[in-house]
Amino acid sequence: MTRDPHPRHPALEDALGTVRARHGHRALLSAAHLPAARPWSTGLPLDRLSAVGGLPRGRLSLLRGAPGSGKLSLALSLVARATRGLGRVAVLDPRCRFDPALGWLVADPEALTVVQVPPPAAGGAAVTLVRAGVGLLLVLEPPPARALAAIGPAAARSGSLVLATAGPEGAEALAHASSLTFALERVRWLWERGQVVGLRTLVECVKNRLGPAGRCAVLEIRYVSDRSPSGGLPIRELPRSEAPGLGRGPCRGWSAAG
Amino acid sequence: MVVVAGERVLAVSEEAERVGLEPGLTLRQAEALCPTATVAGSDPAATARLADEIAAALLELAPAVEVRADGRIWMDLEGVTGVGRALGEARDRLHRLTGALPRLGLAPGPFTAAVAAARARPGRVLVVADARAFLAPLPVRELGLDPEREGRLELLGLRTLGAVAALGPHRLETQLGPVGRTAALLARGEEPLPLRPWRPPAGIEVRRRLDPPVEDAERLGFVARALVDDLVTALGRRGAGARRLQVRLGIEDGAPEVREGAVDPLWGRGELLALVVEWLRDWRPAGAVNELGIEVTEPGPPGRRQLGLWRDEASIEEVDAALERLRARHGPRAGLRLRPGLPNSPLPLRRYRLEPR
Numbered sequence: 068m069t070r071d072p073h074p075r076h077p078a079l080e081d082a083l084g085t086v087r088a089r090h091g092h093r094a095l096l097s098a099a100h101l102p103a104a105r106p107w108s109t110g111l112p113l114d115r116l117s118a119v120g121g122l123p124r125g126r127l128s129l130l131r132g133a134p135g136s137g138k139l140s141l142a143l144s145l146v147a148r149a150t151r152g153l154g155r156v157a158v159l160d161p162r163c164r165f166d167p168a169l170g171w172l173v174a175d176p177e178a179l180t181v182v183q184v185p186p187p188a189a190g191g192a193a194v195t196l197v198r199a200g201v202g203l204l205l206v207l208e209p210p211p212a213r214a215l216a217a218i219g220p221a222a223a224r225s226g227s228l229v230l231a232t233a234g235p236e237g238a239e240a241l242a243h244a245s246s247l248t249f250a251l252e253r254v255r256w257l258w259e260r261g262q263v264v265g266l267r268t269l270v271e272c273v274k275n276r277l278g279p280a281g282r283c284a285v286l287e288i289r290y291v292s293d294r295s296p297s298g299g300l301p302i303r304e305l306p307r308s309e310a311p312g313l314g315r316g317p318c319r320g321w322s323a324a325g
Numbered sequence: 326m327v328v329v330a331g332e333r334v335l336a337v338s339e340e341a342e343r344v345g346l347e348p349g350l351t352l353r354q355a356e357a358l359c360p361t362a363t364v365a366g367s368d369p370a371a372t373a374r375l376a377d378e379i380a381a382a383l384l385e386l387a388p389a390v391e392v393r394a395d396g397r398i399w400m401d402l403e404g405v406t407g408v409g410r411a412l413g414e415a416r417d418r419l420h421r422l423t424g425a426l427p428r429l430g431l432a433p434g435p436f437t438a439a440v441a442a443a444r445a446r447p448g449r450v451l452v453v454a455d456a457r458a459f460l461a462p463l464p465v466r467e468l469g470l471d472p473e474r475e476g477r478l479e480l481l482g483l484r485t486l487g488a489v490a491a492l493g494p495h496r497l498e499t500q501l502g503p504v505g506r507t508a509a510l511l512a513r514g515e516e517p518l519p520l521r522p523w524r525p526p527a528g529i530e531v532r533r534r535l536d537p538p539v540e541d542a543e544r545l546g547f548v549a550r551a552l553v554d555d556l557v558t559a560l561g562r563r564g565a566g567a568r569r570l571q572v573r574l575g576i577e578d579g580a581p582e583v584r585e586g587a588v589d590p591l592w593g594r595g596e597l598l599a600l601v602v603e604w605l606r607d608w609r610p611a612g613a614v615n616e617l618g619i620e621v622t623e624p625g626p627p628g629r630r631q632l633g634l635w636r637d638e639a640s641i642e643e644v645d646a647a648l649e650r651l652r653a654r655h656g657p658r659a660g661l662r663l664r665p666g667l668p669n670s671p672l673p674l675r676r677y678r679l680e681p682r
Contacts, residue, residue, distance in 0.1 A: 155644040167663060170677025176663040180648060181679055183658040192651055192659070198599055199647035 107153060107203075107228055109145055112286060112304040116270060117247055118278030125222050126276075127215075127229040127244050132251030137268040138232045139207075140288050141251070143169055144299025145230060146205050150178040151298060153202025153228065157182055160207050161189040174298030178202075190214025193229075200225040209233055212240040219244055248274035254285060265289035267305065327355050330367040336396050339425070339447070348395050367394075375422070380523035382418045386411045389522040391435075397442075398427075399435050399520050412450055420448075432456055434516030440467050456514025461487030468508045474501050486512040531555045532618030538577045540613045546602050552619050553598045560621065567597065569623035572604055575616030582610055585622065596646055603650075648682065657681035 086095060106121030108114055114121045122128050122145070130138040149156045151174040158165055158181045165181050173179050184192045190210040197204055198221045206229065210218065222229050233241050235250075242248060250273045257265040271283035285305040327346055328336040334355050337346045344359045355362060376392040383390045387400035400415060402408050412429055419427040426448035430441025437456040440463065445451035453459045460467070463486045465478050477500065483489050489497065490512040497505035510517045531552045539545055560567065571585040584604055601619060651659035661679040670676050 154641050157644070157648075165679070167666075167677045167679045168675075170663040170665075173663060176677075179663055180682065181661040181663075182648070182651060183661060184651065184655045188655060192655070195599060195647050195651060196644065199596070199643040201644045201647075 111302055112284050116272045116282045122228055123246055123277055124226045124228050126246035128247040129241055129245035130232045130249050133235050136251040136253045137266050137288050138251045140300055142205055142232050144302060147172040147174055147298035149203040150175040155201050156203045157196050157201050158205045159189055159193050161186040164207055172299050194218055194221055197221040197227045201227050203228045206231040209238040209241045215240050215244045246276040326363040328365050328367050335367050379422055383415055386415055389520050391520045392523055397439055401520055435520055436511045436516055437514055460512055528620050528622045529559045530620035534616050538613035538615040542605055545605050548617050549601045553594055556619055557594045567621040571620045571622050572601060573618040574610050574614045576611050577613040577615045579612045
């Protein structure tokens with residue numbers, strides 16, 4: 068006698084039926100039919116670090132690091148590039164931190180909207196935009212956990228790409244909700260003629276629900292007046308030969324160019 | 326089965342029709358013909374709902390549709406290309422909506438088409454090219470006159486539509502009055518009676534009773550989801566958007582509470598649901614809610630619906646609508662765009678500025 072590999076439990080079937088009746092047939096999805104991740108190729112080294120070829124749509128990605136680690140520069144470069152390929156892009160800026168001088172970075176200014184709502188309303192605004200299917204939403208302030216609980220499913224349905232920045236400490240809810248987390252650590256500033264012209268930062272994928280975590284790379288971000296052709300600051304990955312002595316920390320999968 | 330309204334038979338099933346029952350008979354006559362027939366009272370509300378559904382479904386195939394409670398439906402196919410395809414699609418839609426295969430008639434006018442349809446087999450079309458020739462041999466009973474006028478035609482020796490047509494409208498009017506004139510024109514295949522086209526109801530409403538009454542906003546949101554799905558289906562059937570939306574809460578032991586607002590034409594489920602849930606979240610009803618109703622009091626053009634064919638454009642429009650809602654709630658700074666300032670300024674801060682969209 069062979070055992071049924073999927074024995075039916077009447078009480079469980081009743082419960083599943085109730086969920087379907089109340090929330091629709093899409094409320095329950097077999098693991099075998101979960102949609103595959105649809106990455107957005109950023110054109111930056113993050114594509115390789117993510118192990119899926121880009122930032123995943125329908126998910127939350129997080130850039131985490133201390134002030135001055137380059138997370139905001141990297142985030143704004145991603146936003147600038149997204150204006151070309153992802154339709155409407157929005158920056159949720161409840162504390163009015165967005166610098167309009169960065170306008171020159173943006174490939175398509177018409178596609179970018181800056182949303183400055185009062186901080187208590189930021190979570191709701193984020194949910195509204197994600198439900199509407201915004202291509203990319205950059206959240207400059209961690210939203211409350213209650214809003215995160217709604218942003219995740221909304222993004223999964225609409226396919227919106229949500230990008231957030233956070234400091235190294237705190238924002239546990241954001242870290243928990245993210246599908247992809249990059250930790251940034253500034254290696255050093257770049258100086259030319261007494262001026263800071265950029266920085267080098269170690270970027271490590273510390274959390275990845277879509278593939279293996281642990282890959283890292285050193286990026287060089289330059290603050291120049293000419294933006295990259297795709298939008299954003301010029302960002303390059305340093306080959307290993309140009310980063311001697313680096314690799315401190317638990318960087319298990321060194322991903323080097325060259 | 327027979328459906329009666331008052332003492333008259335309104336409609337009969339196919340089985341009842343085979344034993345001689347037909348609309349127009351009195352209830353006593355029907356019972357005499359078929360004592361075992363099931364008699365059901367008419368449900369005007371359900372009939373009207375079904376009629377609206379049928380008309381809305383067929384309005385996509387023809388510019389004018391008339392639906393009557395006795396089960397007869399007319400579609401004006403004048404100018405429609407692909408008449409055969411339209412008829413086939415109409416047959417399929419009627420079958421889906423009613424569960425029965427319709428009989429179809431295609432003729433130059435409504436009266437002839439109705440007579441032809443009555444003679445067609447279920448699911449088939451009877452096409453009439455020459456209305457007068459088709460109608461000529463048929464009995465005068467087809468005109469649907471009252472028994473007294475029918476008797477007078479009998480006395481005049483007019484037993485077929487051909488005979489009525491030959492007499493002419495003027496002479497028949499002297500016998501039967503204006504009704505006679507109309508009858509003669511109908512018998513000739515000249516259609517003096519135009520269709521009375523169905524007009525979609527001004528508003529679209531969905532509502533649900535909640536038993537037991539609900540006090541929790543989250544549970545109301547769940548119910549709202551299902552209602553919004555029905556509303557979106559109804560809007561889609563009409564190819565309309567919502568210009569003005571009304572949400573109504575029935576309060577246990579209290580007066581209903583209503584909230585209404587003008588919105589940029591919305592048609593998408595996500596937009597409508599987001600708006601309704603936002604209202605429900607801020608609502609503080611005076612008591613437990615025993616009914617939730619959502620009504621589009623002012624339908625509008627679909628606008629963005631056609632753009633749904635291209636996903637990216639549809640997303641952009643939906644995002645723009647979401648930004649408009651945020652601006653309406655939080656002010657113009659809820660949606661700022663980059664604008665060139667002083668492009669040659671040595672100060673980068675001056676080169677671009679943020680301004681409301």
